[in-house]
Amino acid sequence: NAGVTQTPKFRILKIGQSMTLQCTQDMNHNYMYWYRQDPGMGLKLIYYSVGAGITDKGEVPNGYNVSRSTTEDFPLRLELAAPSQTSVYFCASSNSGGTLGELFFGEGSRLTVL
Amino acid sequence: DAKTTQPNSMESNEEEPVHLPCNHSTISGTDYIHWYRQLPSQGPEYVIHGLTSNVNNRMASLAIAEDRKSSTLILHRATLRDAAVYYCISNFGNEKLTFGTGTRLTIIP
Numbered sequence: 001n002a003g004v005t006q007t008p009k010f011r012i013l014k015i016g017q018s019m020t021l022q023c024t025q026d027m028n029h030n031y032m033y034w035y036r037q038d039p040g041m042g043l044k045l046i047y048y049s050v051g052a053g054i055t056d057k058g059e060v061p062n063g064y065n066v067s068r069s070t071t072e073d074f075p076l077r078l079e080l081a082a083p084s085q086t087s088v089y090f091c092a093s094s095n096s097g098g099t100l101g102e103l104f105f106g107e108g109s110r111l112t113v114l
Numbered sequence: 115d116a117k118t119t120q121p122n123s124m125e126s127n128e129e130e131p132v133h134l135p136c137n138h139s140t141i142s143g144t145d146y147i148h149w150y151r152q153l154p155s156q157g158p159e160y161v162i163h164g165l166t167s168n169v170n171n172r173m174a175s176l177a178i179a180e181d182r183k184s185s186t187l188i189l190h191r192a193t194l195r196d197a198a199v200y201y202c203i204s205n206f207g208n209e210k211l212t213f214g215t216g217t218r219l220t221i222i223p
Contacts, residue, residue, distance in 0.1 A: 043158065058210060103160060105158050108157050
């Protein structure tokens with residue numbers, strides 16, 4: 001049972017570099033989310049998608065971009081990485097927008113920007 | 115401000131029941147109340163959710179106040195594996211679940 005798969009699990013970036021965090025789910029869920037979690041803090045929503053071709057901003061979208069070309073994939077792009085983007089990133093999916101159903105989370109991607 | 119309020123931390127003895135409180139005074143009539151927990155170095159995992167009635171599943175029970183302004187997550191018999199951060203959250207009328215800082219539950223052997 002794969003569920004939600006995130007890659008890479010760990011990454012170190014230099015300031016100004018760019019990268020993409022990959023997220024794939026095999027549950028045919030329409031809703032997908034990207035959260036970030038800073039040390040000792042709760043999760044903050046970056047972007048979310050309610051279906052292929054549809055994305056919307058969350059609480060902290062600045063410095064990130066997303067796309068949703070397929071139901072399965074929801075990559076998160078970091079442009080011009082900054083130390084403030086050092087965090088653990090979690091991808092999640094749901095079959096009903098999280099308001100009625102369960103969010104399934106990936107194991108997280110730990111990003112350090114130096 | 116639409117948010118939930120939880121104590122920062124709680125302690126409980128192993129094998130005893132745990133009651134985790136949450137206030138959500140601005141919740142609307144159609145907003146569900148969700149509970150998730152996050153074990154150390156893991157992603158959050160679903161615990162339970164409900165709308166008006168009390169809910170039970172294999173992990174926990176959720177008691178929702180009649181006015182829906184507060185709820186309590188009940189772990190009937192805490193084990194060391196239940197040590198985690200517990201998040202009480204709601205969507206507050208939109209498509210997204212907003213997490214707060216949660217309650218860090220410590221289980222004392």
